[in-house]
Amino acid sequence: MSEQQRTPGEAELAEMSRDELVAAGLEADHVVIAKRVERFPVPGTRAEKRAVRGVAAWFALAAIAGLAFLGVYVAWPNSYRTPDTHGSFWYDLYTPMLGITLGLSVFALGIGVIAYAKKLLPDETAVQQRHAEGSTEFDKQTTAAILADAGATSGLARRKLITRSAGAAAGVFGLGVGVFALGGLVKNPWAKGDKSDLLVTGWASENGEKVFLRRDVGDPHKVVLVRPEDLDAGGFETVFPFKESERDDEHALIKGVRRSDSPVMLIRLRPGQKVVKRKGQEDFNYGDYYAYSKICTHLGCPTSLFEQQTGRLLCPCHQSQFDVFTYAKPIFGPATRSLPQLPITVDPETGYLIARGDFIEPIGPGYWERKS
Numbered sequence: 092m093s094e095q096q097r098t099p100g101e102a103e104l105a106e107m108s109r110d111e112l113v114a115a116g117l118e119a120d121h122v123v124i125a126k127r128v129e130r131f132p133v134p135g136t137r138a139e140k141r142a143v144r145g146v147a148a149w150f151a152l153a154a155i156a157g158l159a160f161l162g163v164y165v166a167w168p169n170s171y172r173t174p175d176t177h178g179s180f181w182y183d184l185y186t187p188m189l190g191i192t193l194g195l196s197v198f199a200l201g202i203g204v205i206a207y208a209k210k211l212l213p214d215e216t217a218v219q220q221r222h223a224e225g226s227t228e229f230d231k232q233t234t235a236a237i238l239a240d241a242g243a244t245s246g247l248a249r250r251k252l253i254t255r256s257a258g259a260a261a262g263v264f265g266l267g268v269g270v271f272a273l274g275g276l277v278k279n280p281w282a283k284g285d286k287s288d289l290l291v292t293g294w295a296s297e298n299g300e301k302v303f304l305r306r307d308v309g310d311p312h313k314v315v316l317v318r319p320e321d322l323d324a325g326g327f328e329t330v331f332p333f334k335e336s337e338r339d340d341e342h343a344l345i346k347g348v349r350r351s352d353s354p355v356m357l358i359r360l361r362p363g364q365k366v367v368k369r370k371g372q373e374d375f376n377y378g379d380y381y382a383y384s385k386i387c388t389h390l391g392c393p394t395s396l397f398e399q400q401t402g403r404l405l406c407p408c409h410q411s412q413f414d415v416f417t418y419a420k421p422i423f424g425p426a427t428r429s430l431p432q433l434p435i436t437v438d439p440e441t442g443y444l445i446a447r448g449d450f451i452e453p454i455g456p457g458y459w460e461r462k463s
């Protein structure tokens with residue numbers, strides 16, 4: 092406030108009404124109300140009720156769309172369906188429906204707030220000169236009074252329909268955002284029997300069925316299995332799991348190559364190359380054939396590069412290197428955990444390579460609890 096103005100004492104401030112405090116505060120702050128017109132000078136008119144209903148309708152729409160978003164998130168079919176299979180139409184709509192319902196909720200909430208300001212708040216134009224320095228006690232009290240006055244003149248206290256509908260919209264919207272952010276975490280990744288279990292990968296055998304190593308030929312419908320002689324010494328290739336029961340199941344065939352825990356790097360070392368095996372995993376290889384998860388234990392990129400001279404597997408994302416001659420132990424870069432090894436052998440009946448079992452530890456980034 093200017094130095095020429097007299098600052099009321101504490102006792103005098105306590106005596107002043109809210110309107111007087113507002114007027115004094117505005118004057119002290121050099122605020123000039125150039126225009127102030129109440130939208131509805133007489134409360135409770137039909138016109139005002141109509142305006143209130145219009146604003147409340149936007150908030151109600153926001154709440155309904157928020158509820159729809161929750162419903163879609165929880166109940167819409169969202170497990171992967173291959174194109175042209177039963178249910179793929181609804182699966183394809185899952186992500187668009189999430190976007191449409193959440194977008195509509197945000198849009199309606201925003202329009203409701205704008206409509207409230209345009210239709211119900213007083214039409215006011217205020218001009219204030221800015222000045223430096225901290226706030227005095229007088230400034231603080233008058234500012235609080237101005238805020239309280241804004242709350243009172245906004246009509247929110249008596250327009251219950253608005254406060255309730257806006258509260259419902261904001262509540263549902265907040266709930267939706269919370270569910271969206273945390274919903275994916277609401278499951279126990281260590282729960283046995285859960286298909287998303289981190290300790291059960293696509294290499295797990297059900298009912299003792301053989302799990303073959305299948306080549307990556309770029310077409311999920313085409314199954315090409317691997318025999319030991321298919322790989323030259325020093326060679327390597329990416330393989331995926333395959334079970335005979337899946338041969339005519341298009342969905343399972345595609346899922347087999349799309350599962351993030353499926354890719355495995357099959358490496359054939361040169362004869363006589365000296366190898367250090369991991370304790371307890373001495374028989375996981377089949378002769379010179381070693382199979383390691385391709386999922387980098389740093390942040391999960393595919394470790395796609397193999398340098399046969401040095402026996403190093405390289406991850407292109409942050410340059411972690413794993414030593415295949417020493418149970419794929421990390422020797423450079425940010426990864427701290429060895430690549431899990433898949434136990435393999437040759438099926439005596441068919442001559443193809445098969446997995447002797449699933450990985451015995453979680454594959455991928457090292458932040459999951461280790462089993463061993």
Ligand code: FES
Binds near residue numbers: 389390406408424
């Ligand atoms: S993900 Fe492989 S080094 Fe970071």
